Amino acid sequence: MGTARHAHRIGILGSGNIFARYVAGMARYPELPIVRVGDIDVARAERAAVEHAVPAWGDDAELYADESVDIIVNLTPPVHHARTIVRALEAGKHVYVEKPLGTTVEEGRAVLDAAAASGRVLGSAPDTFLGSAGQTARRAVDDGLVGTPVGASAFISHSRAETWHPDPRFLFQRGGGPVMDMGPYYLAILVNLLGPIASVTAATRIGAPVRTVTAPDRAVDTIEVEVPTHASAVLTFASGVIGTALMSFDVWDTELPRIEIYGTEGTLSLPNPNNFDGDVRLRRHGDAEWTVLEPAVDLFGAVDTREQHRRGLGVRDLADAVEGGPHRANAAFAFHVLEALCAVETASREGRVVRLASDCARPAPRYTA
Ligand SMILES: NC(=O)c1ccc[n+]([C@@H]2O[C@H](COP(=O)([O-])OP(=O)(O)OC[C@H]3O[C@@H](n4cnc5c(N)ncnc54)[C@H](O)[C@@H]3O)[C@@H](O)[C@H]2O)c1
Structure with missing residues (x-):
C-alpha cells in the first residue's frame, strides 16, 4: 500500500452499487479524501454523499467543473466509460475508471489518445492483480x-x-x-x-x-x-x-x-x-x-470477508503514478x-x-x- 507523499482530492462519478465499496476501501488512504460525488441522478448522488459524509454532491457537470477535484474515479456503467473519461480528462482531471476501459477497441483507443493529449494520467480497474x-x-x-x-x-x-x-x-x-x-x-x-x-x-x-x-x-x-x-x-x-x-x-x-x-x-x-x-x-x-x-x-484482510470487496488500491496506484512512481493498473x-x-x-x-x-x-x- 502506497505511502502518502501528497494529498490528491477525489471526486467520484457514479454513485450506484459499487460506490460504497470504494468509500470503504478509500478510507484506507486518508491522503486521498473523497470531496464530491457526481451522478446524472442527482438525488442518488445526494443520498450517497449524505450517507457517507462526502461534503459536496451534484450532477456530472458540476463534478467535472469542481476545481478542488484532482482525480475522478469513474464508476459509471461500461457504456458510459469512454465518453465520461474523455470529458474528465478534458476538464484537467486524472482518471481512474472501473472495468472495462471501454466497450470496444475503438473506444479504448479513443481514451488512450485523449489521455495522451491531456497529459493527465489514466488508470483502470481491475486492481486486484496487485493484491x-x-x-x-x-x-x-x-x-x-x-x-x-x-x-x-x-x-x-x-x-x-x-x-x-x-x-x-x-x-x-x-x-x-x-x-x-x-x-x-x-x-x-x-x-x-x-x-x-x-x-x-x-x-x-x-x-x-x-x-x-x-x-x-x-x-x-x-x-x-x-x-x-x-x-x-x-x-x-x-x-x-x-x-x-x-x-x-x-x-x-x-x-x-x-x-x-x-x-x-x-x-x-x-x-x-x-x-x-x-x-x-x-x-x-x-x-x-x-x-x-x-x-x-x-494482505488486506481475511479471505471471505468484506475486506476483499473494498476497492481503492488502483486509485492509490494512480496517485503514485501522478507523483512519478510506477503506474501498474x-x-x-x-x-x-x-x-x-x-x-x-x-x-x-x-x-x-x-x-x-x-x-x-x-x-x-x-x-x-
Ligand atoms: N456492482 C459491482 O459489484 C461491481 C463490481 C466491480 C466493478 N463494477 C463496475 O463498476 C461500474 C459501475 O457499476 P455499478 O454496479 O455501481 O453500476 P450502477 O448501475 O449500480 O451505478 C452506476 C451509476 O452511474 C450513474 N451514471 C450513469 N451514467 C452516468 C454519467 N454519464 N455520468 C455520471 N453518472 C452516471 C447512474 O445514475 C448510477 O447511479 C461498472 O463499470 C462495473 O463494471 C461493479
Missing part, C-alpha cells in the same frame, strides 16, 4: 517455481448478479456479459503473470435470451440479453503459452478451478481474482501435495486486456483467429524480491 494473491503468483512465476510456463486456464462462472444487483441490465448489454464484466479480472492476472496475448480464437453463445431478475428492490423483472453469456476461448500468448478461458453466466455450479498456470516443472493454482487475497498453491512435478506459498505482499495494460476480450467476440462471430494489434509490458511487481 497478495496476484503478487504471490507473480513472484512464483518470476522465480521460476513452475519452470517455463506452457499453458494456463481461467474459468469464470456465473456471478448470479440477477439475484443481488438491483439493476443488472448493464451486465447483459454491450460492455457486459461474462467476457467484458468478469474477463478483465482474469485476463489482468494472466497478462501480469505471462505477458501480452498475441492472438485469440473463440466460440460464444447466448444461453437464455431473457434473464429473470430476483434481486430485492429490483428495477426490472426481466432483461433481454444482448451479449454472449457463454464463451470458450483459446488465448495464445506472445511467449507461446496457450491459455484456455471459459467465461460464462450460464455455469451456475462447477468444480473447476479459477486460474491455473502449467509449467515445465510445476502447476500454480490461484484463488478468485475478484478478491485481493487468498491462497496461492504450488505443486511441483512429483510433489505429493500442494504447498501454500507465503504471501508476497501484505495503467491504461495501456487495461487496453490490451480490453482488446483481447473484444477479440473473443470477433473471433466467434467471424470464425477466425484474431491477432491483437496492441502489446503491453507486464506491470512492475509490487513485491520486493
Whole structure:
C-alpha cells in the first residue's frame, strides 16, 4: 500500500452499487479524501454523499467543473466509460475508471489518445492483480517455481448478479456479459503473470435470451440479453503459452478451478481474482501435495470477508503514478486486456483467429524480491 507523499482530492462519478465499496476501501488512504460525488441522478448522488459524509454532491457537470477535484474515479456503467473519461480528462482531471476501459477497441483507443493529449494520467480497474494473491503468483512465476510456463486456464462462472444487483441490465448489454464484466479480472492476472496475448480464437453463445431478475428492490423483472453469456476461448500468448478461458453466466455450479498456470516443472493454482487475497498453491512435478506459498505482499484482510470487496488500491496506484512512481493498473495494460476480450467476440462471430494489434509490458511487481 502506497505511502502518502501528497494529498490528491477525489471526486467520484457514479454513485450506484459499487460506490460504497470504494468509500470503504478509500478510507484506507486518508491522503486521498473523497470531496464530491457526481451522478446524472442527482438525488442518488445526494443520498450517497449524505450517507457517507462526502461534503459536496451534484450532477456530472458540476463534478467535472469542481476545481478542488484532482482525480475522478469513474464508476459509471461500461457504456458510459469512454465518453465520461474523455470529458474528465478534458476538464484537467486524472482518471481512474472501473472495468472495462471501454466497450470496444475503438473506444479504448479513443481514451488512450485523449489521455495522451491531456497529459493527465489514466488508470483502470481491475486492481486486484496487485493484491497478495496476484503478487504471490507473480513472484512464483518470476522465480521460476513452475519452470517455463506452457499453458494456463481461467474459468469464470456465473456471478448470479440477477439475484443481488438491483439493476443488472448493464451486465447483459454491450460492455457486459461474462467476457467484458468478469474477463478483465482474469485476463489482468494472466497478462501480469505471462505477458501480452498475441492472438485469440473463440466460440460464444447466448444461453437464455431473457434473464429473470430476483434481486430485492429490483428495477426490472426481466432483461433481454444482448451479449454472449457463454464463451470458450483459446488465448495464445506472445511467449507461446496457450491459455484456455471459459467465461460464462450460464455455469451456475462447477468444480473447476479459477486460474491455473502449467509449467515445465510445476502447476500454480490461484484463488478468485475478484478478491485481493487468498491462497496461492504450488505443486511441483512429483510433489505429493500442494504447498501454500507465503504471501508476497501484505494482505488486506481475511479471505471471505468484506475486506476483499473494498476497492481503492488502483486509485492509490494512480496517485503514485501522478507523483512519478510506477503506474501498474495503467491504461495501456487495461487496453490490451480490453482488446483481447473484444477479440473473443470477433473471433466467434467471424470464425477466425484474431491477432491483437496492441502489446503491453507486464506491470512492475509490487513485491520486493
Ligand atoms: N456492482 C459491482 O459489484 C461491481 C463490481 C466491480 C466493478 N463494477 C463496475 O463498476 C461500474 C459501475 O457499476 P455499478 O454496479 O455501481 O453500476 P450502477 O448501475 O449500480 O451505478 C452506476 C451509476 O452511474 C450513474 N451514471 C450513469 N451514467 C452516468 C454519467 N454519464 N455520468 C455520471 N453518472 C452516471 C447512474 O445514475 C448510477 O447511479 C461498472 O463499470 C462495473 O463494471 C461493479
